[in-house]
Amino acid sequence: MRRVGVVALNTFREAVRDRVLYNLVFFALLMMAAAVAVGQISIGIEQTVIVSLGLTAISVIGLLISVFIGVALVSKEMDKRTLYALLAKPVRRWEFLLGKFAGLVLTLAVNTAAMALGLLLAMIYVKHSLERSDAVVLVAVYFILLKLALIVALALLFSCFTTPLLAILFTVGFYIVGLYVQELRNLPVEVMSPAMTAFTKGLSYLLPNFENFNVMAMAAHGRAVPGALILQDTLYTVVYCTIVLTAAAAVFSRRNLK
Amino acid sequence: MPGLAIEIENLTKEYPFGFLHLKKKTSLEGLNMQVETGEVFGFIGPNGAGKSTTIKLLMRVIFPTAGSARILGKPISDVEMHRDIGYLPEQPYFYDYLTAAEVLDYFARFHDLTAADRKERVERMLKKVGLETARKIQLRKFSKGMLQRVGLAQAILHDPKVVILDEPMSGLDPVGRREVRDIILELKRDGKTVMFSTHILSDAEMLCDRVGVIVGGKLRGVGAPGTLVDMKTQGMEILFELRGTSNAPLLSMATRTGDCYRLQVAEEELYAAIEQLRAAGARILSVSQVKATLEEFFMNLVEADRAQASAVEVSEK
Numbered sequence: 204m205r206r207v208g209v210v211a212l213n214t215f216r217e218a219v220r221d222r223v224l225y226n227l228v229f230f231a232l233l234m235m236a237a238a239v240a241v242g243q244i245s246i247g248i249e250q251t252v253i254v255s256l257g258l259t260a261i262s263v264i265g266l267l268i269s270v271f272i273g274v275a276l277v278s279k280e281m282d283k284r285t286l287y288a289l290l291a292k293p294v295r296r297w298e299f300l301l302g303k304f305a306g307l308v309l310t311l312a313v314n315t316a317a318m319a320l321g322l323l324l325a326m327i328y329v330k331h332s333l334e335r336s337d338a339v340v341l342v343a344v345y346f347i348l349l350k351l352a353l354i355v356a357l358a359l360l361f362s363c364f365t366t367p368l369l370a371i372l373f374t375v376g377f378y379i380v381g382l383y384v385q386e387l388r389n390l391p392v393e394v395m396s397p398a399m400t401a402f403t404k405g406l407s408y409l410l411p412n413f414e415n416f417n418v419m420a421m422a423a424h425g426r427a428v429p430g431a432l433i434l435q436d437t438l439y440t441v442v443y444c445t446i447v448l449t450a451a452a453a454v455f456s457r458r459n460l461k
Numbered sequence: 462m463p464g465l466a467i468e469i470e471n472l473t474k475e476y477p478f479g480f481l482h483l484k485k486k487t488s489l490e491g492l493n494m495q496v497e498t499g500e501v502f503g504f505i506g507p508n509g510a511g512k513s514t515t516i517k518l519l520m521r522v523i524f525p526t527a528g529s530a531r532i533l534g535k536p537i538s539d540v541e542m543h544r545d546i547g548y549l550p551e552q553p554y555f556y557d558y559l560t561a562a563e564v565l566d567y568f569a570r571f572h573d574l575t576a577a578d579r580k581e582r583v584e585r586m587l588k589k590v591g592l593e594t595a596r597k598i599q600l601r602k603f604s605k606g607m608l609q610r611v612g613l614a615q616a617i618l619h620d621p622k623v624v625i626l627d628e629p630m631s632g633l634d635p636v637g638r639r640e641v642r643d644i645i646l647e648l649k650r651d652g653k654t655v656m657f658s659t660h661i662l663s664d665a666e667m668l669c670d671r672v673g674v675i676v677g678g679k680l681r682g683v684g685a686p687g688t689l690v691d692m693k694t695q696g697m698e699i700l701f702e703l704r705g706t707s708n709a710p711l712l713s714m715a716t717r718t719g720d721c722y723r724l725q726v727a728e729e730e731l732y733a734a735i736e737q738l739r740a741a742g743a744r745i746l747s748v749s750q751v752k753a754t755l756e757e758f759f760m761n762l763v764e765a766d767r768a769q770a771s772a773v774e775v776s777e778k
Binding site: 220 | 520521547553556570572
């Protein structure tokens, strides 16, 4: 695991030096502008507006980083051939892959934590205080991070066997479909054949379910998220990431580099 | 008798291409080769001959279609074997957001070295490859030659027993090439095994105990540079002086520079030629054996391969 850690820390360092965290400046400006504007135009729903806006921004920025950098994690190393010298060291390909995954998740965690702090500061500015129920915002941020980890795993898997462009399309496609898994599961049975029903149902369980991670409405209204859901989403992410990363490692371990 | 550092058995690499990948191009065909412990082995061949393919197969950057290889007695699939191996890729490229010292420290972390040991080795290697003044510069500002030096430093940083270098002289100026040659000789003095690929034949002749010549994905000869070219002795060269004119038939075959002539004949025709020249009034200045250089040996193989390829192309048409 030490070798995984070495790769992970270097991936984090790469993100920092490639100025990935500069997005925080954009987020800070957005939060400042929103906090000032919300105070003037919305009466009584300041928290709802600022929390919804903040969480949406955290999610969108995180999505952009996880898809684009997630796909580039391995493909850039293959394309630029930086991987050659590394593979001659005593490091297994799956260790490299896991290290890259952990490094980007670490980057996203730092980025998301900084944005969460910015959101809390904006809430304090708007409400002049924080209450115990506001902790739900942190749960929502944690769920966003879990979702991003899942997206990074998918991006890594796709980048292991296809071109970066297709990997981006596949990842975004899976994300969009994953937002509507519940709808897929509840398609009207009467208009479909039994085989089709079984197929869509099976597919809905195979696809990543991103709906589970959306607690933005609860957070915006200060309603508590059940502990069982937190545990369920955590376990779901761990299991799904393990499966996807295992598949990615299996593909990458057999891949001929150019 | 020294043991074997590298053993390659029937190593073959085919690349599928075309629609549905139904056609196959053979990059390497049944390579059998051994590199002995402690020797400097040169792997020579023209561009696209299969040198880099062989090295990439050994390093598991790509996987063979058939065959196997062992390094220091261990199969190449054994990742622990990499503790004792140093590898310089062809046209190396490293993380350009790191400095030279950082990239070396990063690679050193994959070996079980203490922080103090890593620091000491990184400094020593930077000095060895002449980059101590550039240690804090990010690699994105490095020239090709400087990257080559970083590549060499990371290959020998952990004191490996076997060093495999893919075109180590590529991109280097004469000073850099000389320094790389010195490093290779130093590695040999330290008892390391060095295998390097090159198409610069003078480097191979100068440095190698043995060379393997690969053309068109096939190994065409292995041996000490001297023995390889001895097999191809081209005849005898007679240098003579002749004033005035003569109608000796041999003169039409000679190359003239002023009154001096140079004539090349087969070894068995030497004495008859000398007799003829003396009869024509020539003064023999010297007689020497014409030894083919490694370059000539190499060129003969390349031309034979090209001729064979064109013959196949014609017959296919």
